[in-house]
Amino acid sequence: MCGRYALTAQRREVEEFFSGINLDEFPARYNIAPTQPILVVLASEVLEKGRNVSQRQAILARWGFLPGWVKEPKEFPLLINARAETAIGKASFRAAMRHRRVLIPASGFYEWHRPAKETKAKGQAYWLRPRRGGIVAFAGLLETWSSADGSEVDTAAILTTKANQSISAIHERMPVVIKQEDFDRWLDCKTQEPRYIADLMEPVEEDFFEAIPVSDKVNKVANMGPDLQEPETVEQAASTASRLTGDKRQLSLF
Template sequence: MCGRMAVTMPPDAMAQLFAAAPDNVMPQLPNYNVCPTNDVPIVTGDGQGGRRLRAMRWGFIPRWYKKLNGGPLLINARAETLAEKPAFRDAARTRRGLVPATGFYEWTKAADEGRDPWYIERTDGGVLALAAVWQDWQAPEGEVLSTCAIVTTCANASMQAIHHRMPVILEPDAWALWLGEQGKGAATLMTAAPDDLLQWHRVDRAVNSNRASGSALIQPLASDAR
């Protein structure tokens, strides 16, 4: 599962890291509370052998939707069924991307029946390259909207303490294969990250609101705070 994330790296730094040409219009960053339907940065192929850094709506819209809310909000795509689901199978073959994130959030149920948020990041402090699929959706009125979903898989042993799913996280040596630059075989990349790749800490429940913002959202919660 991946239902909220933080994206703080400047677009020019993302473009350099992924060797991608940036579009002129990018999401406003930093954003410590990226929510479904927000725009996210995503690296894709540019159709000419290069890479493009662009903005897409987080929430994949199948071609047959007649309106934005014409069906379930598809923010995640399960790796196990990615190639079979009608919504995703074409994108799985030809429209794969990488979403650069600083971290993401998951929730556990608390003793008071509330939801405790946890912020999850790389142990080395680096960027998380989240596997994604994308789709250009055309509204009946003619407007074209680029949309994407994060690919998820079963959580690794350590992550299962927080949630049973996790995003597929790709290391630099896998980026070219996932983006379709090295032929076939991308399906082999859709596995859980090593147990020691991620670390996490509990954060304030303020992030439970999609209106919350600011770097304080990712700060560790003091042991006596609630």
Template sequence: MCGRYASTLPPEMMQELFKTLNSIELMPRFNIAPTQPVAAIWEESNRREAHFARWGLVPRWVKDPREFPLLINARVETMAEKPAFRDALKHGRCIIPASGYYEWRTNPDKSKQPFYITHEDGHPMALAGLYATWSGPEGEEVDTVATITVPANGQLSVIHDRMPAILEGDAIEQWLDVRGTDARTAYQLALPLADGALKFHPVSTRVNSARMDDPALIEPVSDVRPEPVIKKKAGGGAQMDLF
């Protein structure tokens, strides 16, 4: 899954790269977490614009979001059938600009080591996403999004079995064109990137806390794997325990 990411693109760069008709004020973020406002791009009435949206999709038909599960990811294998995602796949596709994302590897001792994952060439990412606008009883409207995940490629499988669907080139144009690209075609665009397209390095476990948000979070740290602690049995025998 993708549960944290960073976005440090200046507004003018995001507008130029993704060809939006507008620009929104953005501060560099290094630890974006679910339920927080994120920048997302979609097309509506032939206008491609950037918006702020809540990370955690809430379909239009939900009566009370507080009683609805937090949907931050849509699995590519089931998004076309799940009631929460199937309409958005047809009419509410978006991209979520990112500089990189975090994933956690489970170590043999069950501890978790976070990694920061970026394009090999450092180019910004376009995470494939779905959006929906929830309307409340008082007329309030909230734009909400979820990222799409796919099976990890061979390179990333050493960290986790899932990865976000990252769009490139013409796939971005097709994904956002909800009028010209039907859901079946769009579904086929959400694929794992090829091995070698991404790079990663271990980072501090400070990223585990959503309160942390500073440039040091994306800096590499030593990848220290847990070493077995060998203790002798009481009595000095030769047999040892492995922990």
């Protein structure tokens, strides 16, 4: 799964990576957590010289997908991820897979290796970033949820797939990565049905990410500085984790 990630790139880098989007300045975010607002990129249409032209647009959405048929969001499970293998068949994600696929910019993501319960050992946090640096685009789904009073909230989930061999030693799942040359196909929900873009939801190549052991400070939402990504040996990280307590508080759009 993907439960925490970061976007620390400069505004101009993100604009260039997605070719054509316009962004306001935004701060580096080292610990993006569920229910917080996240940046998503989608395809929209504008009228140009008498014809509709597709262009990319960036918006903020709540990380935590809400299908349109949900009546009370507080009683609905928090859907931060969708399994790529089954999303088209799930009632929660079926419509978004067909009509509202998006890209989610990131500088990398965090994952935890969880030892077997019987060992009673602490989990180890890892920062996984593109080995060659730069920005990565996660595959995402978007849904606009409307409340009874007519207010609307854009919500999103990150698609995950089985981990490639290099990451499977840490966790069995990983985010789906969409390459720049495939952005148009992924975002084109008019001509590219889910069956036509199934090949884009395979695990990324083995050497794409590098895994860096870090402290468990990332567990606490209040920790938001660049020190979260400082490398530690596994022994150092375990020592740090033993001195920290978790914090389940999260920012929310509700």
